[in-house]
Amino acid sequence: MSRAAAPGDVEAMEMSREDSATGAATPARAPLIGREAELSALARALDAVERERSTRTVTLVGPPGIGKSRLARDFLERQRQGSAALRVYAGSAGDMASAYGIFTRLLRARFGLSDGMDKDAARAEVRAQVAHVMGDRKVGDVIYFLGQFIGLAFGDSPLTRAVQDDPAQADLIRRAVLKAFLEADAAQGPVCLVFEDIHAAHDDSLALLRYLIEYLAGPVLIVCAARPELLTREDDWGKVGERRHALVELTPLGEAEAAELARALLAPCMPRGGEDVVVVDAAGAESQGRPGAPPELVEAACSFANGNPALIEQMVRICHDQGVIEELAPDSGGPRWRVQLGKLSTAHLPMTVEDAVNVRLAALDHDCRQLLEQAATIGPAFWSGALFVLGRAGCQAPELWGEEESDKDLDRINAALRSLCDRGYLRKQSESSFAGSDEFVFMHDKEREALQKRMSAAAQRRYHHAIAEWLEQQVAVRASEEFLAELATHRERIGDAVRAGLSLLDAGDVARGRYSNAKAAEYYARGLSLLGDAHVARRIDALHDYGDVLQLAGRIDDALAAFREMLTLAYRLDNRRKGGAAHNRVGRLYRDSGSLDEAGKHLTTALRLFEGARDERGIASTIDDIGKLHWLRGEYQEALKWLRDALSRRERMGDRRSIALSLNNLGLALQDSGEFKQALNTFERSLAIRREISDLLGVVVTLNNLGMIAQDQRDHRRALKLFEEALEVARQVGDRNRTALILTNIGGTLYRSGDPDEAVRVLQQAEELCDELGDRLGLAEARRALGKAYMLRGDLEKARDSISRAVDLFASVRSKVHLGIALRTLGEITAAGGWGSANTKSARAYFARSVSIFEETGNELELARTFQAYARFLTTDRSFLANMAARREAVTMNERAEAIFARLKVTSMRFEDEPTLPTGPAGLAMPPVSSSSPGRAPTPEEPALFPSPGRVSSSS
Numbered sequence: 001m002s003r004a005a006a007p008g009d010v011e012a013m014e015m016s017r018e019d020s021a022t023g024a025a026t027p028a029r030a031p032l033i034g035r036e037a038e039l040s041a042l043a044r045a046l047d048a049v050e051r052e053r054s055t056r057t058v059t060l061v062g063p064p065g066i067g068k069s070r071l072a073r074d075f076l077e078r079q080r081q082g083s084a085a086l087r088v089y090a091g092s093a094g095d096m097a098s099a100y101g102i103f104t105r106l107l108r109a110r111f112g113l114s115d116g117m118d119k120d121a122a123r124a125e126v127r128a129q130v131a132h133v134m135g136d137r138k139v140g141d142v143i144y145f146l147g148q149f150i151g152l153a154f155g156d157s158p159l160t161r162a163v164q165d166d167p168a169q170a171d172l173i174r175r176a177v178l179k180a181f182l183e184a185d186a187a188q189g190p191v192c193l194v195f196e197d198i199h200a201a202h203d204d205s206l207a208l209l210r211y212l213i214e215y216l217a218g219p220v221l222i223v224c225a226a227r228p229e230l231l232t233r234e235d236d237w238g239k240v241g242e243r244r245h246a247l248v249e250l251t252p253l254g255e256a257e258a259a260e261l262a263r264a265l266l267a268p269c270m271p272r273g274g275e276d277v278v279v280v281d282a283a284g285a286e287s288q289g290r291p292g293a294p295p296e297l298v299e300a301a302c303s304f305a306n307g308n309p310a311l312i313e314q315m316v317r318i319c320h321d322q323g324v325i326e327e328l329a330p331d332s333g334g335p336r337w338r339v340q341l342g343k344l345s346t347a348h349l350p351m352t353v354e355d356a357v358n359v360r361l362a363a364l365d366h367d368c369r370q371l372l373e374q375a376a377t378i379g380p381a382f383w384s385g386a387l388f389v390l391g392r393a394g395c396q397a398p399e400l401w402g403e404e405e406s407d408k409d410l411d412r413i414n415a416a417l418r419s420l421c422d423r424g425y426l427r428k429q430s431e432s433s434f435a436g437s438d439e440f441v442f443m444h445d446k447e448r449e450a451l452q453k454r455m456s457a458a459a460q461r462r463y464h465h466a467i468a469e470w471l472e473q474q475v476a477v478r479a480s481e482e483f484l485a486e487l488a489t490h491r492e493r494i495g496d497a498v499r500a501g502l503s504l505l506d507a508g509d510v511a512r513g514r515y516s517n518a519k520a521a522e523y524y525a526r527g528l529s530l531l532g533d534a535h536v537a538r539r540i541d542a543l544h545d546y547g548d549v550l551q552l553a554g555r556i557d558d559a560l561a562a563f564r565e566m567l568t569l570a571y572r573l574d575n576r577r578k579g580g581a582a583h584n585r586v587g588r589l590y591r592d593s594g595s596l597d598e599a600g601k602h603l604t605t606a607l608r609l610f611e612g613a614r615d616e617r618g619i620a621s622t623i624d625d626i627g628k629l630h631w632l633r634g635e636y637q638e639a640l641k642w643l644r645d646a647l648s649r650r651e652r653m654g655d656r657r658s659i660a661l662s663l664n665n666l667g668l669a670l671q672d673s674g675e676f677k678q679a680l681n682t683f684e685r686s687l688a689i690r691r692e693i694s695d696l697l698g699v700v701v702t703l704n705n706l707g708m709i710a711q712d713q714r715d716h717r718r719a720l721k722l723f724e725e726a727l728e729v730a731r732q733v734g735d736r737n738r739t740a741l742i743l744t745n746i747g748g749t750l751y752r753s754g755d756p757d758e759a760v761r762v763l764q765q766a767e768e769l770c771d772e773l774g775d776r777l778g779l780a781e782a783r784r785a786l787g788k789a790y791m792l793r794g795d796l797e798k799a800r801d802s803i804s805r806a807v808d809l810f811a812s813v814r815s816k817v818h819l820g821i822a823l824r825t826l827g828e829i830t831a832a833g834g835w836g837s838a839n840t841k842s843a844r845a846y847f848a849r850s851v852s853i854f855e856e857t858g859n860e861l862e863l864a865r866t867f868q869a870y871a872r873f874l875t876t877d878r879s880f881l882a883n884m885a886a887r888r889e890a891v892t893m894n895e896r897a898e899a900i901f902a903r904l905k906v907t908s909m910r911f912e913d914e915p916t917l918p919t920g921p922a923g924l925a926m927p928p929v930s931s932s933s934p935g936r937a938p939t940p941e942e943p944a945l946f947p948s949p950g951r952v953s954s955s956s
Contacts, residue, residue, distance in 0.1 A: 054217065057224065059246070066309065086221075123152055146178065179211070507523040580615065584621065620650050704742055817857065827870070870890075
């Protein structure tokens with residue numbers, strides 16, 4: 001693998017495929033021309049890194065061949081003297097196809113992991129370097145997570161065991177670990193991280209890179225290079241990191257600059273020591289031409305390239321291939337060329353990039369072209385060992401297999417590869433993924449694509465079969481999601497769909513194990529499709545994991561379909577344990593969407609199946625889920641019974657992470673039962689365990705819930721302190737969704753404490769963040785809270801607009817519970833406005849819809865609250881003062897609400913302690929907004945409705 005770059009060593013930064021130097025047949029590298037402004041932007045960023053010891057990012061954007069990598073490389077070379085301590089490490093999206101491929105080669109370079117290095121030696125090296133950088137700060141945890149980026153498995157620890165069943169949390173911790181390591185490393189001297197071709201990076205890589213750009217601290221320069229497609233894919237990329245990030249777009253060279261570059265590339269044609277250029281005319285006679293590169297050649301190169309430096313280089317190569325330029329014996333001054341100017345008019349010079357590709361390929365002999373065709377079949381990256389096997393496809397073994405035959409074949413292949421590298425078709429990588437094989441990449445994708453089109457279907461099928469067999473034998477393939485996916489591709493192309501599907505499911509498992517959930521979902525979907533009805537047991541496991549990653553991605557309907565198919569297959573096999581798992585997951589999905597009756601049916605069935613299978617872990621988890629279901633219904637005594645049972649079972653099993661989860665959930669039920677002292681004690685026990693096992697996401701959850709207790713007790717100062725600590729940890733681990741949640745809770749605390757103006761400011765931050773994340777549920781809750789803050793400011797128009805938009809969002813995400821609450825709030829705001837009979841009618845419709853939703857879902861607690869709000873409206877609104885039918889309806893609603901509260905053993909709700917409310921236009925006091933909301937913890941008389949976003953229950 002690649003070596004670590006020494007201070008100022010930019011050789012570790014490889015050239016990209018599109019910004020290559022020309023090969024041996026071309027002159028020394030031309031000077032960088034026409035990029036003074038871009039170099040200045042990089043210089044300013046590096047100066048800020050060194051002077052302020054803070055992170056800066058520069059993203060270079062431009063089309064292929066425009067010189068992005070060349071610009072970065074030349075700039076960093078110039079820093080060798082001025083910034084001798086700067087260490088440079090590079091990665092590219094073209095290096096590996098895994099979810100975090102852009103970080104893999106970069107980190108291997110950082111740790112100096114060499115090609116073919118023994119894994120035990122590599123682990124020892126990584127451990128030693130991490131210990132040197134981090135000291136004794138939980139080295140085991142750091143190397144476990146860093147090892148996932150570089151393909152090395154390390155032993156687990158209390159923290160890593162705690163998050164093994166929670167991919168979302170593990171992903172957040174891993175990014176925090178990487179950030180902490182990079183910051184500690186930079187503290188020992190400034191570091192430059194170069195990420196090339198990020199337009200082709202996986203979503204997971206881009207998300208992690210965005211996190212580093214936004215939150216990384218310390219003297220780090222991040223240089224990104226990308227094609228313009230990045231700005232289409234990530235239209236806000238230039239805003240990430242705000243003032244710490246400069247977006248630099250590279251444009252084509254001007255005419256004068258392009259001509260200057262062409263003359264520099266044609267320098268061997270230029271005279272030395274007063275000589276003229278050697279020129280051969282159409283008749284073949286030599287003459288001494290005028291000094292300088294022939295203008296005809298400069299014009300031909302520039303007219304083809306249109307200011308693209310790489311295409312100017314290509315034209316010089318083609319002039320070599322077409323015989324327009326011939327090499328003479330070099331002298332002490334370097335290479336010398338003879339210009340066959342007479343051939344310029346008859347040469348097949350390209351008019352387009354496609355022409356250039358065809359001209360280049362036509363210049364190859366049969367053996368080199370066949371070798372490139374075989375390489376193109378393997379993919380953008382390929383290995384000499386695979387080419388060796390492809391060359392023997394269909395061959396018979398000799399009478400006696402001797403080493404001389406192998407050596408002869410290997411020498412022939414290596415010689416051809418060296419020639420193709422010299423001529424600019426290929427580039428040898430500094431490290432190889434497979435021991436014993438050199439790794440190469442194509443310099444130009446268009447040449448590889450053209451080679452693939454030239455091959456017959458029979459030849460391609462033969463090659464794909466041989467490549468699949470070779471990959472199957474490589475040990476490194478089983479632990480690599482990208483190589484498993486590549487193996488699947490070759491299997492699929494020879495018609496072996498089942499084995500291709502199995503390889504993709506294996507790739508999904510590896511990606512999920514690395515917490516690359518989006519990538520895992522892609523692999524599972526493709527693998528299950530190819531697998532069909534074969535391998536039912538394997539399909540069951542894959543469906544469970546597929547549903548899991550779909551749920552994490554918010555694709556609830558797709559997740560439900562996956563778990564239902566899993567249930568069907570388990571039923572056919574009479575596999576009760578798998579059936580219990582499927583029912584459990586379906587029950588959770590229904591519970592989280594507010595369909596509590598359906599959730600209860602599935603969770604009860606799951607418990608019965610787990611008990612039949614004697615699956616203690618499944619039993620404890622499902623008991624905890626049933627307890628949470630009772631909690632959501634407001635049946636607190638029943639909830640406490642189930643949650644305590646789950647806790648005792650988990651304590652017997654000794655699973656500390658699960659114990660912390662149960663304690664958190666038990667604390668929520670105690671809080672809503674009015675047992676504040678016990679709830680506080682339970683949350684603090686959960687927090688202590690989570691801190692001890694470094695469960696950072698759990699720490700955020702429990703701090704948030706402690707903040708809700710303080711809010712319930714009207715201790716707004718303590719609530720804000722706890723929320724702010726939770727916010728700091730959420731930002732530390734990069735959990736932007738929970739960052740938005742906590743900002744919403746801070747906003748709620750601010751308007752309850754009598755500061756609606758500051759509440760609006762904070763809630764607008766939450767709204768913007770949720771909108772950016774695409775978190776529609778969080779966005780809806782932030783807008784609902786904004787509606788209440790605007791209402792307290794007396795800005796009823798904005799209040800109604802915010803809550804109306806929240807209603808639309810709650811409806812779109814199919815969250816019936818949230819929608820019912822939002823409609824109730826919309827009814828209250830509309831009634832408070834006093835805008836006339838039409839709005840009175842609308843308010844009544846909103847209340848009626850809220851009642852209908854809670855009756856449909858069986859959520860009696862929220863139904864009772866809506867009855868009370870509706871009754872207040874009917875008895876206080878001026879339109880109903882003389883309406884006896886409305887008054888009787890209000891009495892009936894209040895009676896039904898009191899009956900529900902009595903049955904649930906909670907007292908009638910009281911309003912939250914808000915500042916004096918403004919009066920409406922008609923002079924009537926505006927009724928208080930109901931305190932029940934998903935954005936806050938209800939008072940003791942207001943049992944909790946929903947575990948998120950205001951308070952957070954833990955997943956079993």
